[in-house]
Amino acid sequence: MIRKRINTNLITGFLGAGKTSLIVSLLAIKPKDETWAVLVNEFGEVGIDASLITGSNSSEQVVIKEVAGGCLCCAAGVPMQVAINQIIQKAKPDRLLIEPTGLGHPAEILKVLTNEFNQQVLQLNQTLCVVDARKLKDTRYTENSNFNQQIDIAEVIYASKADLYQQDDFASLSAYLANDKKLCIASNTADVLNHVYWALIKPRAISLSSSSTQASYLAKSVTKPSQSLFDSNAAVVDDEFNGQGxxxxxxxxxxxxxxxxxxxxxxxxxxxxxxxxxxxxxxxxxxxxxxxxxxxxxxxxxxxxxxxxxxxxxxxxxxxxxxxxxxxxxxxxxxxxxxxxxxxxx
Missing domain, CATH: 3.30.1220.10 (CobW-like, C-terminal domain)
Structure with missing residues (x-):
């Protein structure tokens, strides 16, 4: 029987932003005495990300569940609700990380996570959006409603691939977030994973429609250290192979x-x-x-x-x-x- 709500984080970001790489890195510093679960949703049908997470490490204290073939919020969130229930029954995790497809609708996913039933079992903590700031020069991203929604619903922005940025890329990200109160963490910040970890364990502080006029900033320091190494379980093929395997x-x-x-x-x-x-x-x-x-x-x-x-x-x-x-x-x-x-x- 579950005695306390499961700490839960939504980790969003557009295709190729680096969500899975960040999750793999976070699993490597999770506390030794905690069981973590990862719910992965992909646009494609075969499911690669769960295999990437599984293949990086292996541990009974990390459970991976995969929902392939579209957005978790489709069909009124039924695929996600089923997957969450299965994870709870299997692992009773201390923390649940949810990685939706980069083409998904995170605001709809948040509505499912905060519905009457899930409020009894999930403690929704801060949402993180992985952003490659170089994409802000491309209108195909900045004019994309999903891209902007991913940023809008997040309390924490993780500037991925920051070692490849030019100086104006950091400035562009700060300007793009100028009207939002968000913590921004650059991936080349010293001890960055500990900084992300301590940001994610905070309770969610904003509603879907809230906004702020306070400018965001790029984190330049870290807080408390964390520790340890762990990782995952694997996906199963439901279909039969053809004659060629x-x-x-x-x-x-x-x-x-x-x-x-x-x-x-x-x-x-x-x-x-x-x-x-x-x-x-x-x-x-x-x-x-x-x-x-x-x-x-x-x-x-x-x-x-x-x-x-x-x-x-x-x-x-x-x-x-x-x-x-x-x-x-x-x-x-x-x-x-x-x-x-x-x-x-x-």
Missing amino acids: FITKLNQAQGAHSIGWIFSAEHCFDFDKLVAWCDGLLNEVLRIKAVMITEEGIGAFNAVDGRLSINELDEAMDSRLEIISLNPLSEALLTEQILNCLSDMA
């Missing part, structure tokens, strides 16, 4: 298209071929995410803004790859291309 899933909504593949663990990919294939798509698609089993180990592939990054993971149950584009995608052509990246090694 993979599943293909597609999604289309809000002007975006996705195609994803899940390959059985028996498939091993050629690392160099995968890199070359991703490089060839960088300027054609919005996002590439993957956890792939290769002959050189398990790699986490992440392509956004024309740049591909690859990190090594500890484990993976299968290989998963997802492409998101603003233009229609050719399932047949892309499937042929990815199959050509299989390793010649048996």
